[in-house]
Amino acid sequence: MAETPKTFSTTLAPHIHSADSVAKRYWGQVAALMPLVLAACFFRRAEFLHALLLSLISAVAFEFFSAKLFEKKNKFYHGEAVLIALLTAVLMPSGCPASAIILANFLALVVAKEFFGGMGEYLFHPVLFARVFLQGGVPGLMAEPMVFYGNGWILAAIGLGGLLLLKQRRGYWEIPFLYLAVYSFSDLALGCRAGDPLGFFTGVLFTGFFLLVDPVTLPLTRKGTRWFVSGAALLGALLSPRGFSIVAAGSAILLMNLLTPWLDIWLRPIPHSSRKLLKEGRAQ
Amino acid sequence: MAASKSVGIRLERKKDASLLNWNLKKTYSPEKVRVPLRCGSRPCVRAGEHVQTGQKIAEPDRPEEVTVYAGIAGTVTEIASIPDPTGATITAVTVQGRAEPKSAPVVWEVRKGWEQISAGEFMMTCQHLGLVTTDLSSEPVHAKVKKNAAARTLIVNCCEPEPYITCEQVLLLSHPVEILKGAELLRKALGAEKILFAFEECNFEVGELIKSKIFFLKWDHAEARAVPALYPQGLEKLLLQNWFPGKEDQAVAFPASTVFAIYEAVAHQKPFYERIVTVGGECVVEPRSLWLPLGTSFRDALHACKGVMREPDKMVMNGPMAGIAQADMNVPVTAGTAAVLALPKEIVKEDPEEPCLRCNLCVDKCPVGISPVMITLAADHGEFGIAAISGAEACIECGNCGYVCPSKRPMLKKIRAAKEGLKTHRIRETAARHG
Numbered sequence: 001m002a003e004t005p006k007t008f009s010t011t012l013a014p015h016i017h018s019a020d021s022v023a024k025r026y027w028g029q030v031a032a033l034m035p036l037v038l039a040a041c042f043f044r045r046a047e048f049l050h051a052l053l054l055s056l057i058s059a060v061a062f063e064f065f066s067a068k069l070f071e072k073k074n075k076f077y078h079g080e081a082v083l084i085a086l087l088t089a090v091l092m093p094s095g096c097p098a099s100a101i102i103l104a105n106f107l108a109l110v111v112a113k114e115f116f117g118g119m120g121e122y123l124f125h126p127v128l129f130a131r132v133f134l135q136g137g138v139p140g141l142m143a144e145p146m147v148f149y150g151n152g153w154i155l156a157a158i159g160l161g162g163l164l165l166l167k168q169r170r171g172y173w174e175i176p177f178l179y180l181a182v183y184s185f186s187d188l189a190l191g192c193r194a195g196d197p198l199g200f201f202t203g204v205l206f207t208g209f210f211l212l213v214d215p216v217t218l219p220l221t222r223k224g225t226r227w228f229v230s231g232a233a234l235l236g237a238l239l240s241p242r243g244f245s246i247v248a249a250g251s252a253i254l255l256m257n258l259l260t261p262w263l264d265i266w267l268r269p270i271p272h273s274s275r276k277l278l279k280e281g282r283a284q
Numbered sequence: 285m286a287a288s289k290s291v292g293i294r295l296e297r298k299k300d301a302s303l304l305n306w307n308l309k310k311t312y313s314p315e316k317v318r319v320p321l322r323c324g325s326r327p328c329v330r331a332g333e334h335v336q337t338g339q340k341i342a343e344p345d346r347p348e349e350v351t352v353y354a355g356i357a358g359t360v361t362e363i364a365s366i367p368d369p370t371g372a373t374i375t376a377v378t379v380q381g382r383a384e385p386k387s388a389p390v391v392w393e394v395r396k397g398w399e400q401i402s403a404g405e406f407m408m409t410c411q412h413l414g415l416v417t418t419d420l421s422s423e424p425v426h427a428k429v430k431k432n433a434a435a436r437t438l439i440v441n442c443c444e445p446e447p448y449i450t451c452e453q454v455l456l457l458s459h460p461v462e463i464l465k466g467a468e469l470l471r472k473a474l475g476a477e478k479i480l481f482a483f484e485e486c487n488f489e490v491g492e493l494i495k496s497k498i499f500f501l502k503w504d505h506a507e508a509r510a511v512p513a514l515y516p517q518g519l520e521k522l523l524l525q526n527w528f529p530g531k532e533d534q535a536v537a538f539p540a541s542t543v544f545a546i547y548e549a550v551a552h553q554k555p556f557y558e559r560i561v562t563v564g565g566e567c568v569v570e571p572r573s574l575w576l577p578l579g580t581s582f583r584d585a586l587h588a589c590k591g592v593m594r595e596p597d598k599m600v601m602n603g604p605m606a607g608i609a610q611a612d613m614n615v616p617v618t619a620g621t622a623a624v625l626a627l628p629k630e631i632v633k634e635d636p637e638e639p640c641l642r643c644n645l646c647v648d649k650c651p652v653g654i655s656p657v658m659i660t661l662a663a664d665h666g667e668f669g670i671a672a673i674s675g676a677e678a679c680i681e682c683g684n685c686g687y688v689c690p691s692k693r694p695m696l697k698k699i700r701a702a703k704e705g706l707k708t709h710r711i712r713e714t715a716a717r718h719g
């Protein structure tokens with residue numbers, strides 16, 4: 001029998017934890033983006049590679065400096081900066097100057113993320129915030145993302161990435177499909193303006209799978225998340241008069257981000273024990 | 285059953301090790317016990333006095349309290365305050381066992397006509413033989429019966445949703461008929477119409493055994509019902525909430541081991557001085573469920589299972605999800621001790637806390653349907669009103685939210701802070717209202 005120490009750790013329950021972690025979540029999303037990144041490298045070659053490398057370098061640098069500036073521990077190993085860099089690169093238009101890519105990463109990592117409280121605290125989706133802000137600031141410079149053009153392989157890569165995300169079971173599975181359904185339905189109802197169906201589905205699926213998975217800016221219940229996504233899809237369709245537009249979809253998501261605190265309060269869970277009492281109260 | 289009612293986590297059960305060898309024939313007899321006295325009972329022995337196994341050592345001061353008995357024969361050496369496994373300070377009577385070879389196990393006399401015992405006699409027996417429920421509440425059985433006089437259904441809880449723990453399962457497999465008879469005694473005392481035996485659906489051998497015994501006894505007022513094998517489904521509060529939504533007062537639940545103790549008390553006049561405990565965890569040489577006299581130290585409990593093969597990082601009373609970590613091994617086994625676990629570092633390692641990702645996992649896995657994330661974020665900011673509307677007071681402290689949280693936030697600590705803050709907030713509000 002081994003000798004046992006006199007005192008043991010007395011932290012509160014639970015004494016065991018799931019294997020899930022923040023780093024696994026972010027790196028999981030990075031992994032799911034890989035098919036798209038590889039497809040983009042293949043089809044857009046030097047142009048996308050250039051944007052990707054620049055985005056990665058600037059994101060890492062901004063992450064490092066903002067950790068210094070805000071006196072926080074540099075948590076590069078979480079993979080959040082890499083994820084932001086990849087998403088930013090994917091959303092950049094063709095012929096976009098290097099300064100715009102660097103600025104986009106600055107806006108995402110320093111302004112939208114750190115100024116709003118850092119990891120877990122920010123209000124707006126950092127990548128969309130940066131992209132929409134840039135579009136507003138330099139409208140002539142920013143067009144639709146260079147990877148969102150009618151290419152079946154790109155669409156397949158997004159689908160494959162989506163499957164990888166679904167397999168990780170870290171978000172609500174219905175979100176991308178709900179987004180796709182509401183967006184398509186709204187678009188049809190508004191007069192079916194999706195000129196290029198391949199481009200349309202590429203944009204909508206990418207948004208549904210990769211831009212609506214950041215839980216920080218989503219509501220705190222499943223029901224709330226469904227409302228959020230439906231609202232974002234409807235607003236996105238309303239704001240883009242000519243098929244899918246990343247800025248319209250992004251602006252719609254940012255607008256819904258503003259509503260998140262209200263959705264959290266409005267749709268907060270009701271304890272099972274008080275549900276019946278509430279029902280009776282209403283019936284009386 | 286509605287989906288929302290079966291919320292929980294499919295945990296690794298880790299029960300096989302303690303199911304490998306079980307033999308409930310003999311109670312382990314430690315050299316010393318420190319029998320915890322209940323608040324409201326007064327010792328009736330003095331230091332230096334000799335006591336026998338099953339001898340009364342404390343009497344109740346109040347009608348709702350119970351008598352306390354010694355679990356081993358020996359000499360009373362001390363009556364002093366000691367910490368119990370919940371962290372409270374209690375009075376305990378220390379009995380030092382005799383040095384001579386262990387005597388034969390005590391045989392208790394069968395009471396004549398025990399099956400026809402009246403409700404009044406039942407209550408007296410429970411009180412005088414020291415019966416308390418074998419869960420953390422350790423409520424005197426007669427007081428619980430009295431409090432639940434309106435219950436129409438008796439639930440005998442055979443579920444053990446926490447990993448490692450097998451004591452109820454082992455007891456059921458060894459003494460199914462006794463448990464059924466104990467349940468019948470309890471049903472009659474309660475004046476209830478029906479008995480429901482709750483078992484976990486993955487423990488189908490337990491379910492089948494109960495069903496076959498019900499069939500054999502030709503009872504049409506009893507039924508065995510499966511509970512999803514999801515932690516924490518099977519806890520008393522959830523059984524009542526899920527099976528009798530909004531009518532919780534029409535049913536009452538007792539653990540199967542309490543029902544067995546009732547049978548032994550009524551049929552054999554055996555006082556409640558020992559309980560079945562699972563001694564387990566990866567560090568234990570021979571994990572198993574065994575009978576331990578109340579007051580056995582955790583150290584002796586491990587010794588009864590051949591000790592530990594490596595240093596535990598945590599000693600936990602009851603399960604790893606909602607159990608209480610112990611600072612040392614001297615704490616005594618109490619009526620609420622279902623398990624003594626010695627867990628190694630790799631199992632109980634704690635990662636540093638990260639900011640909340642708002643991933644909603646805690647909300648989706650909360651069995652009572654509240655919002656742990658809103659409660660804890662509100663508690664962090666001192667917003668106790670939001671903690672209240674998010675359901676802080678309905679939390680049953682099952683540990684699910686802390687288990688699933690990818691950010692490894694200490695949820696229970698924060699929820700308790702919210703509950704405390706809420707209490708203070710309410711007291712202040714009331715004081716302000718009354719001038």
Ligand code: SF4
Nearest residue numbers: 650679680682683685
């Ligand atoms: S809030 Fe309470 S009841 Fe809900 S999962 Fe957390 S500990 Fe369990």
Ligand code: SF4
Nearest residue numbers: 640641643644646689
């Ligand atoms: S599980 Fe943890 S990280 Fe996720 S919402 Fe709950 S508290 Fe936040």
